[in-house]
Amino acid sequence: MKPASFEYVRPETLNDAVRALDHDDAKIIAGGQSLVPMMNFRLVQPERLVDINRIEALTPIVQTDSGVRVGALTRHVEAECHPLLKEHFPIISEAMACVAHVAIRNRGTIAGSLCHADPSAEWPLLLIVLNGEIEILGGAGSRMVTPNEFFLAPLMTEIAETELVTGVHFPLPPFSCGMAFEEVSWRAGDFAVVAAAALVSIKRDRFAEVRLALGGVFDTPVRATALEEGLVGQSANLDEIEAVVSLAAKDLEPNDDPHASAGYRLSLVPVLARRVLARALERAAS
């Protein structure tokens, strides 16, 4: 239960970080809340550990022309409490309250969670429902990646080992919109069995835009596109949500695992979909 030996490098600039990552077997440590357990179990034994915690360029949360840019090293607790995020994306605060426990939220980071890519985790789901994009830096420069491109499979992303996430961009949400998040887990702080996040906007009493993202039901978090398409243009009320809610589980084929059977996960989908859509609608209307 102790990590194997590694070379420790602590760059203070992004350039130095990229140089440090130019190595056959380097691994980045940010909050370390998923990585260090895996190192303690020796499931991961990097030759070089690149600690990015002293790179100031990775910390700020700033307003941009199109939305908000959240620095890669933003801790869950900072995202939970940040006024800019609370103002534009109250769903982030709502979801952060479900991330593990106080001590983990004090240390874990947005980029760490995204790169760990657990299909039940909160940040990947938020990224999808908020149409966020991931900013990645490597030797060849900086690039932006959508969640669809980024998440490949459980614990697998398309980022190269020589690259690092520098930030996440969340575009401003549409007008007259409401958002909601909810998950089912066995105990407080456990990974979700199923998690759901919704964003709806209303125009002239009809659903103008509907986004429903689901976690824990597939290899990566997914959008329930059949339900979304069925709801857009309909009258903005609970009856219309009820009419399409069974579509939320369309085409989903979750796996059985020790936490829950596939059947139980599928049965949770319409329940959570109904709750988050109804709450998002209520918030959009008020």
Add this chain to the structure above:
Amino acid sequence: MNGMTHVTVTINNERHDVKVEPRMLAADFLRDELGLTGTHVGCEHGVCGACTILLNGASVRSCLLLAIQLDGAEIQTVEGLGGVREMHRIQAAFREHHALQCGFCTPGFLMTVHDILGRLPLRSDEEIRDALSGNICRCTGYDHIVKAVRSLVTERDKVTNQ
């Protein structure tokens, strides 16, 4: 930096200049190098909360931190709260409410309570339980722990309301 690396860290207001191997966990560093065995090591993978310490005032798992990452930091462990003769009010509340049985989980609980008491409203027992959910007590003495925290919250809010 493969070999021993220099670390300067302030622990319970005392400055330490030491050399550590990069792979050494902060929990092992506190216990084995500095003899601060009040910080307990339970699961060693961030689940039980027994090793919780304060890093620059925020509660963290010391089994998920490397000692080398403490460089430049202010750390507080349970030894920094108080001792038998001069108990911290959190420790005194735990004693008064019988909030410990075997005591293994207690240092972690005390440090978590220190953090949450300073910044969370903790209006209901449900909120207290949620804030404590990262610490496991295998004697299952949770009711008394919640009572101790409730008394601390009452004491705190009386003071701040004046």
